[in-house]
Amino acid sequence: MPSSIICMQLSVFFFMLIMGTNATLGFGFGWVSGGGGGSGEGYAPLSPDFYDLSCPQANDIVISVLEKAIAQDPRMAASLLRLHFHDCFVQGCDASVLLDDSPTIASEKRAKPNANSVRGFEVIDEIKVALEEACPGVVSCADILTLAARGSTVLSGGPYWEVALGRRDSRTASINLANVMIPAPTFNVQRLLASFKQQGLDETELVALSGAHTIGMARCASFKNRLYNQNGNNQPDETLEKAFLNELGSVCPASGGDNNLSPLDYASPKAFDNTYFKLILGGRGLLFSDETLVAGNGFPNIVELVKAYAEDEALFFSHFADSMVKMGNISPLMGSNGEVRQNCRRVNNY
Numbered sequence: 001m002p003s004s005i006i007c008m009q010l011s012v013f014f015f016m017l018i019m020g021t022n023a024t025l026g027f028g029f030g031w032v033s034g035g036g037g038g039s040g041e042g043y044a045p046l047s048p049d050f051y052d053l054s055c056p057q058a059n060d061i062v063i064s065v066l067e068k069a070i071a072q073d074p075r076m077a078a079s080l081l082r083l084h085f086h087d088c089f090v091q092g093c094d095a096s097v098l099l100d101d102s103p104t105i106a107s108e109k110r111a112k113p114n115a116n117s118v119r120g121f122e123v124i125d126e127i128k129v130a131l132e133e134a135c136p137g138v139v140s141c142a143d144i145l146t147l148a149a150r151g152s153t154v155l156s157g158g159p160y161w162e163v164a165l166g167r168r169d170s171r172t173a174s175i176n177l178a179n180v181m182i183p184a185p186t187f188n189v190q191r192l193l194a195s196f197k198q199q200g201l202d203e204t205e206l207v208a209l210s211g212a213h214t215i216g217m218a219r220c221a222s223f224k225n226r227l228y229n230q231n232g233n234n235q236p237d238e239t240l241e242k243a244f245l246n247e248l249g250s251v252c253p254a255s256g257g258d259n260n261l262s263p264l265d266y267a268s269p270k271a272f273d274n275t276y277f278k279l280i281l282g283g284r285g286l287l288f289s290d291e292t293l294v295a296g297n298g299f300p301n302i303v304e305l306v307k308a309y310a311e312d313e314a315l316f317f318s319h320f321a322d323s324m325v326k327m328g329n330i331s332p333l334m335g336s337n338g339e340v341r342q343n344c345r346r347v348n349n350y
Contacts, residue, residue, distance in 0.1 A: 046164035055135035078216025092331025095141035111178030142167035158272030161321035168338035220252035241283030
């Protein structure tokens with residue numbers, strides 16, 4: 001490497017030391033776009049190189065914790081992917097979902113879409129502790145969520161994508177926004193698309209990101225109505241394939257069993273692949289929000305995307321990676337906005 005470049009990198013490094021964590025630097029990438037843009041205009045953009053000088057081992061530390069966590073609990077991969085989704089859909093990708101209740105914080109963990117549902121907080125804690133030991137006060141919780149989502153996907157057999165970094169952590173949370181902004185498993189395709197469009201995401205991103213349901217489990221409470229009372233007439237959802245309906249009934253009784261679990265993709269629940277799309281084409285999508293993607297209802301492009309992904313796993317992987325990048329760019333805090341939390345569960349100087 002030419003000596004001039006080395007000198008420039010050292011200058012940047014010492015500038016960061018002098019300025020502290022409020023100095024946000026990027027290297028050769030454009031301004032954050034999509035999902036409503038970013039907070040912190042006038043500051044350098046998110047960049048894959050963001051921690052190259054300040055914490056070059058950041059991703060390796062994340063992966064080492066994930067490997068152990070997923071080996072112990074394969075469901076954890078889907079849980080961490082979902083945690084990133086639930087974070088970004090509420091006031092942007094700012095790690096607000098990780099904050100516990102405090103005198104000034106009403107935790108998003110208590111919101112209806114999250115209560116007794118989102119999980120993986122202990123894994124994020126473990127990653128944060130390891131990163132604080134290696135690089136104190138450097139890597140944000142928001143970036144940990146982003147890296148953990150990619151790592152969980154890759155470790156489950158899914159695609160790799162380049163993650164732009166440099167997000168900062170919020171000092172606030174919004175249980176009210178969490179109750180209204182996160183799509184519910186009962187949403188039809190119209191409501192799903194409206195929810196995604198609020199975040200600057202389109203039909204392709206809706207279908208591709210729904211493909212995350214190729215891994216993970218869902219609680220009986222999230223699909224019970226489909227089995228017994230879909231339209232308030234004490235009848236099951238007509239779109240459910242009959243044999244699948246009977247199988248689900250043994251897992252999810254009409255009374256009780258709300259916390260019983262069923263795989264979102266029963267054919268390959270631990271493998272990130274395109275089987276999910278094949279299942280919903282056959283009436284074997286677990287959630288109503290899955291099966292509604294192929295209902296038509298004036299959205300032929302969505303149906304065609306499902307068919308395309310079912311036929312072409314490489315296409316699904318490519319679109320999923322692009323969609324994760326775009327979702328990860330929803331209103332990040334940058335520059336002097338927010339902070340880098342020392343503990344992901346509480347704001348600094350708590």
